[in-house]
Amino acid sequence: MTLSEEDYIKAIYHLGKGEKTLVSTNAIAEQMSTKPSSVTDMVKKLSEKGLVNYRRYKGVSLSEIGNKTALSIVRKHRLWEVFLVEKLDFAWDEVHEVAEQLEHIKSDALIDKLDAHLGFPRVDPHGDPIPSKEGEFKKVIKKLLSEVDIKTEGICVGVKDSSAPFLKFLDRNKIAIRDAIKVLDKEEFDGSLDIEINGRKVHISNQIASNLYLEIKEVE
Amino acid sequence: MTLSEEDYIKAIYHLGKGEKTLVSTNAIAEQMSTKPSSVTDMVKKLSEKGLVNYRRYKGVSLSEIGNKTALSIVRKHRLWEVFLVEKLDFAWDEVHEVAEQLEHIKSDALIDKLDAHLGFPRVDPHGDPIPSKEGEFKKVIKKLLSEVDIKTEGICVGVKDSSAPFLKFLDRNKIAIRDAIKVLDKEEFDGSLDIEINGRKVHISNQIASNLYLEIKEVE
DNA sequence: TAATATTTTTAGATGAATCTAAAAATATGT
DNA sequence: ACATATTTTTAGATTCATCTAAAAATATTA
Ligand SMILES: [Mn+2]
Ligand SMILES: [Mn+2]
Ligand SMILES: [Mn+2]
Ligand SMILES: [Mn+2]
Numbered sequence: 001m002t003l004s005e006e007d008y009i010k011a012i013y014h015l016g017k018g019e020k021t022l023v024s025t026n027a028i029a030e031q032m033s034t035k036p037s038s039v040t041d042m043v044k045k046l047s048e049k050g051l052v053n054y055r056r057y058k059g060v061s062l063s064e065i066g067n068k069t070a071l072s073i074v075r076k077h078r079l080w081e082v083f084l085v086e087k088l089d090f091a092w093d094e095v096h097e098v099a100e101q102l103e104h105i106k107s108d109a110l111i112d113k114l115d116a117h118l119g120f121p122r123v124d125p126h127g128d129p130i131p132s133k134e135g136e137f138k139k140v141i142k143k144l145l146s147e148v149d150i151k152t153e154g155i156c157v158g159v160k161d162s163s164a165p166f167l168k169f170l171d172r173n174k175i176a177i178r179d180a181i182k183v184l185d186k187e188e189f190d191g192s193l194d195i196e197i198n199g200r201k202v203h204i205s206n207q208i209a210s211n212l213y214l215e216i217k218e219v220e
Numbered sequence: 221m222t223l224s225e226e227d228y229i230k231a232i233y234h235l236g237k238g239e240k241t242l243v244s245t246n247a248i249a250e251q252m253s254t255k256p257s258s259v260t261d262m263v264k265k266l267s268e269k270g271l272v273n274y275r276r277y278k279g280v281s282l283s284e285i286g287n288k289t290a291l292s293i294v295r296k297h298r299l300w301e302v303f304l305v306e307k308l309d310f311a312w313d314e315v316h317e318v319a320e321q322l323e324h325i326k327s328d329a330l331i332d333k334l335d336a337h338l339g340f341p342r343v344d345p346h347g348d349p350i351p352s353k354e355g356e357f358k359k360v361i362k363k364l365l366s367e368v369d370i371k372t373e374g375i376c377v378g379v380k381d382s383s384a385p386f387l388k389f390l391d392r393n394k395i396a397i398r399d400a401i402k403v404l405d406k407e408e409f410d411g412s413l414d415i416e417i418n419g420r421k422v423h424i425s426n427q428i429a430s431n432l433y434l435e436i437k438e439v440e
Numbered sequence: 441t442a443a444t445a446t447t448t449t450t451a452g453a454t455g456a457a458t459c460t461a462a463a464a465a466t467a468t469g470t
Numbered sequence: 471a472c473a474t475a476t477t478t479t480t481a482g483a484t485t486c487a488t489c490t491a492a493a494a495a496t497a498t499t500a
Contacts (some may be wrong), residue, residue: 113308
């Protein structure tokens with residue numbers, strides 16, 4: 001597989017939200033910053049190789065093999081992100097671009113040894129799960145902070161927007177993955193929230209809340 | 221710069237032995253397992269970019285910029301090799317192929333942080349020096365073990381042949397970089413040697429001796 | 441030096457990944 | 471439903487890195 005094919009497979013995977021949903025040519029083109037005509041060409045090639053199911057004018061979805069392939073690339077991407085943050089001291093908003101390159105290095109031994117070196121992490125610095133070698137990972141049941149009820153308690157497990165500006169905002173405001181969060185109050189008018197984060201009370205806008213994922217505490 | 225351009229620059233660097241020697245088209249083709257006609261094409265392009273000096277039918281040499289570029293790629297290659305051996309527990313004969321890919325990752329921050337993470341090593345697992353960020357490294361004054369006089373003492377600082385079979389042979393025979401070596405006796409007929417290595421006496425063939433570099437102890 | 445051998449370059453082709461412009465299919469709105 | 475808008479595909483071109491085959495330059499050797 002070429003680097004380009006891998007990036008397309010990954011884009012289709014992400015646009016399909018991990019399921020094998022039908023994805024449109026235009027959506028792929030936008031995601032990859034290319035032209036729809038280029039996407040059509042590539043999608044035909046991937047279809048011939050059996051990595052995607054493609055019906056013209058209808059859309060494209062990952063095949064079984066395509067899905068496995070996507071998971072292996074995602075695994076590499078996220079393991080490298082952990083490495084960059086944990087071992088090389090990168091900030092979590094700086095790792096994406098480099099991981100985008102490192103994910104294409106071809107060596108099974110390398111990724112196995114990297115995994116071991118990192119202590120077999122199960123989530124990346126942005127809270128996203130790392131698929132196992134066999135392509136499995138447990139789906140975290142998470143909700144957007146903006147959509148949970150008052151009094152809900154949970155743990156911050158991920159971000160929806162993982163752009164540098166948003167991640168930097170979180171750093172400045174000392175909001176991090178694995179922080180305990182409790183919703184204290186909700187303003188109906190603008191959807192802003194009063195929350196308690198690691199014991200500290202803060203007020204956050206709806207825009208922030210709708211980009212933070214919470215794993216809700218099991219309340220029996 | 222493309223990956224391919226980088227590999228050509230590095231090949232020219234190695235064939236020119238680090239000096240800016242004239243290198244032939246055929247030599248490059250052999251080194252890179254390509255055809256001479258492909259080399260001519262690439263060399264023209266590199267020449268237009270100012271990375272090499274090229275006169276047709278005469279040969280090619282690195283320009284000042286080309287040399288800097290080569291050193292930066294060699295630096296990356298060797299730092300990654302150290303990482304693979306020191307941190308990921310690869311054997312020294314397994315790292316080359318992966319480093320060949322990793323050397324092309326584009327990120328200055330990455331290589332600086334990797335360097336720091338490794339404790340600013342100055343040699344790679346094969347004893348080869350790692351150029352500084354500025355492209356400088358001290359040339360180790362080294363001689364082939366097969367060419368030193370009897371009674372010479374020194375430290376094993378490198379291998380000429382860095383193929384897996386030779387490196388595995390050294391492992392099996394417990395000969396490693398930085399081992400202290402003393403030449404005890406030399407057989408005129410076949411050039412084989414009796415040496416003392418870390419206090420242990422061993423007999424080695426001329427073929428082995430002519431692939432090991434020794435840094436000679438300063439004897440005042 | 442002149443014939444021969446080797447090296448190097450040129451000419452022309454291929455496959456990958458991309459683009460623009462135009463055509464075809466599908467979707468939307470009144 | 472039909473005119474219009476949007477999406478998707480096709481056709482044809484470009485750039486990069488490679489190849490084969492043939493021509494040109496250089497080196498060897500008798
Ligand atoms: Mn990528
Ligand atoms: Mn991530
Ligand atoms: Mn390389
Ligand atoms: Mn090396």
